[in-house]
Amino acid sequence: xxxxxxxxxxxxxxxxxxxxxxxxxxxxxxxxxxxxxxxxxxxxxxxxxxxxxxxxxxxxxxxxxxxxxxxxxxxxxxxxxxxxxxxxxxxxxxxxxxxxxxxxxxxxxxxxxxxxxxxxxxxxxxxxxxxxxxxxxxxxxxxxxxxxxxxxxxxxxxxxxxxxxxxxxxxxxxxxxxxxxxxxxxxxxxxxxxxxxxxxxxxxxxxxxxxxxxxxxxxxxxxxxxxxxxxxxxxxxxxxxxxxxxxxxxxxxxxxxxxxxxxxxxxxxxxxxxxxxxxxxxxxxxxxxxxxxxxxxxxxxxxxxxxxxxxxxxxxxxxxxxxxxxx
Amino acid sequence: xxxxxxxxxxxxxxxxxxxxxxxxxxxxxxxxxxxxxxxxxxxxxxxxxxxxxxxxxxxxxxxxxxxxxxxxxxxxxxxxxxxxxxxxxxxxxxxxxxxxxxxxxxxxxxxxxxxxxxxxxxxxxxxxxxxxxxxxxxxxxxxxxxxxxxxxxxxxxxxxxxxxxxxxxxxxxxxxxxxxxxxxxxxxxxxxxxxxxxxxxxxxxxxxxxxxxxxxxxxxxxxxxxxxxxxxxxxxxxxxxxxxxxxxxxxx
Numbered sequence: 001x002x003x004x005x006x007x008x009x010x011x012x013x014x015x016x017x018x019x020x021x022x023x024x025x026x027x028x029x030x031x032x033x034x035x036x037x038x039x040x041x042x043x044x045x046x047x048x049x050x051x052x053x054x055x056x057x058x059x060x061x062x063x064x065x066x067x068x069x070x071x072x073x074x075x076x077x078x079x080x081x082x083x084x085x086x087x088x089x090x091x092x093x094x095x096x097x098x099x100x101x102x103x104x105x106x107x108x109x110x111x112x113x114x115x116x117x118x119x120x121x122x123x124x125x126x127x128x129x130x131x132x133x134x135x136x137x138x139x140x141x142x143x144x145x146x147x148x149x150x151x152x153x154x155x156x157x158x159x160x161x162x163x164x165x166x167x168x169x170x171x172x173x174x175x176x177x178x179x180x181x182x183x184x185x186x187x188x189x190x191x192x193x194x195x196x197x198x199x200x201x202x203x204x205x206x207x208x209x210x211x212x213x214x215x216x217x218x219x220x221x222x223x224x225x226x227x228x229x230x231x232x233x234x235x236x237x238x239x240x241x242x243x244x245x246x247x248x249x250x251x252x253x254x255x256x257x258x259x260x261x262x263x264x265x266x267x268x269x270x271x272x273x274x275x276x277x278x279x280x281x282x283x284x285x286x287x288x289x290x291x292x293x294x295x296x297x298x299x300x301x302x303x304x305x306x307x308x309x310x311x312x313x314x315x316x317x318x319x320x321x322x323x324x325x326x327x
Numbered sequence: 328x329x330x331x332x333x334x335x336x337x338x339x340x341x342x343x344x345x346x347x348x349x350x351x352x353x354x355x356x357x358x359x360x361x362x363x364x365x366x367x368x369x370x371x372x373x374x375x376x377x378x379x380x381x382x383x384x385x386x387x388x389x390x391x392x393x394x395x396x397x398x399x400x401x402x403x404x405x406x407x408x409x410x411x412x413x414x415x416x417x418x419x420x421x422x423x424x425x426x427x428x429x430x431x432x433x434x435x436x437x438x439x440x441x442x443x444x445x446x447x448x449x450x451x452x453x454x455x456x457x458x459x460x461x462x463x464x465x466x467x468x469x470x471x472x473x474x475x476x477x478x479x480x481x482x483x484x485x486x487x488x489x490x491x492x493x494x495x496x497x498x499x500x501x502x503x504x505x506x507x508x509x510x511x512x513x514x515x516x517x518x519x520x521x522x523x524x525x526x527x528x529x530x531x532x533x534x535x536x537x538x539x540x541x542x543x544x545x546x547x548x549x550x551x552x553x554x555x556x557x558x559x560x561x562x563x564x565x566x567x568x569x570x571x572x573x574x575x576x577x578x579x
Contacts, residue, residue, distance in 0.1 A: 103447045104447075108452075111451070111456060116418060116419075117448055145546075148540055188488050196483060264578055265579065276340055307556070312561040320569035324579065
């Protein structure tokens with residue numbers, strides 16, 4: 001019978017993504033209750049050295065699948081390796097971070113092993129002996145709890161930043177996993193990769209996000225938000241209005257047709273609070289709204305609100321925060 | 328070039344969600360075409376204008392005729408709707424298996440879908456079910472000489488990927504600007520065929536498409552307590568906010 005939890009550890013820029021540590025820490029607690037094994041899998045080329053960090057977050061066993069054909073992510077190659085591993089080791093649960101890569105890989109792997117997959121989960125817990133996942137539906141206006149029957153592995157993608165990564169002393173066993181890839185398995189050819197160099201964290205993983213909307217008035221307006229973001233080591237985001245106006249790139253859009261984020265602290269500056277935007281940021285732990293219009297809907301979800309001109313308030317706030325955090 | 332577009336209808340974003348008897352109350356809720364699917368329809372129409380062929384809209388579930396009419400009014404040629412009581416309670420696995428079978432009933436060179444459709448799972452699952460490669464989250468697409476070359480969003484940038492066709496491509500915002508149906512298109516759409524198929528018509532049994540995910544309950548998020556409005560001129564308000572974020576919210 002299927003047993004244990006397998007966590008896919010996504011590697012980016014030579015490091016394991018934090019969401020993998022978050023899933024392992026949560027998985028450790030569940031494995032503690034059920035007595036099952038907690039395993040992680042690293043896929044790529046030159047990734048074996050990362051196994052220690054996975055052990056530190058509680059993995060009992062770390063499968064390392066290395067191959068030249070895995071140097072770059074392709075769904076074809078990664079899903080084949082992962083599906084083979086799942087068939088051989090028969091885990092009851094397989095977890096992925098809900099990232100662009102994680103979503104792509106999870107869907108493909110799930111269909112390969114005929115498994116159910118719950119997307120964008122914000123909680124997982126044991127209820128009545130079964131693992132139950134919670135996920136938002138209808139743009140976060142409702143939630144659902146669901147489980148996956150034992151007949152198939154339960155697969156889920158977990159939203160970054162909703163679980164807490166807790167390092168501990170771990171001694172994971174490293175298992176080299178023999179990769180079986182035929183040329184026919186690989187149909188996706190990566191012709192080019194174009195990365196935008198940014199010193200700021202990825203939106204979906206940032207602890208602090210400073211977002212601007214229509215109230216930014218133009219592309220140059222975002223400078224004040226960048227200054228605040230940089231003081232806090234945060235990311236800059238935007239509402240659809242600012243993106244559609246061409247003031248900022250679409251990859252920084254937060255909302256229903258953009259990214260869903262769960263930072264510790266979210267600043268909404270000059271953002272009115274359309275439902276589409278709130279769908280992307282309402283699970284932020286602390287929300288600050290700064291807007292001239294005291295009737296703006298954003299104030300209804302904000303923990304702290306200031307009615308005022310963001311171009312006046314934000315620069316002063318940046319200086320005040322510098323004092324408070326001692327920078 | 329014959330293109331199948333996978334289409335889903337979804338709740339209007341502004342819809343108020345109510346729960347009745349442990350399920351989402353669907354009565355009276357306005358439905359719209361899943362926004363990402365409009366990009367897929369538009370891209371299919373552009374490819375058809377360039378290369379000829381037919382665009383077929385394919386959907387699963389009984390709630391789809393409006394969405395199909397909209398796609399037909401934009402310029403798609405025909406539609407297939409799979410409707411069956413056994414699909415009630417289906418999940419992404421169910422939908423993917425059914426869609427794959429339905430697509431197999433027509434000749435196709437390419438399958439397009441919105442990337443977020445069905446929790447961003449369904450189109451990728453359909454590709455696997457049909458044994459096809461896919462390119463996910465695409466903002467630019469070229470199809471030529473038996474290959475599809477696409478620019479896709481990845482974390483921190485873009486990637487250019489090539490696959491042999493037939494293939495499944497999922498559309499991301501930015502791929503194109505979906506057209507509005509013209510009055511002529513709307514009139515013509517009324518005469519375009521929507522073929523209705525049951526599971527039996529596709530040679531599938533209810534067991535073969537049974538959901539893998541079992542929903543236990545739906546509930547509404549707990550209401551948020553009213554936030555704190557910070558009064559005063561900008562300097563005082565900003566200083567107070569910084570203090571509260573540090574001392575009260577422990578957020579910085």
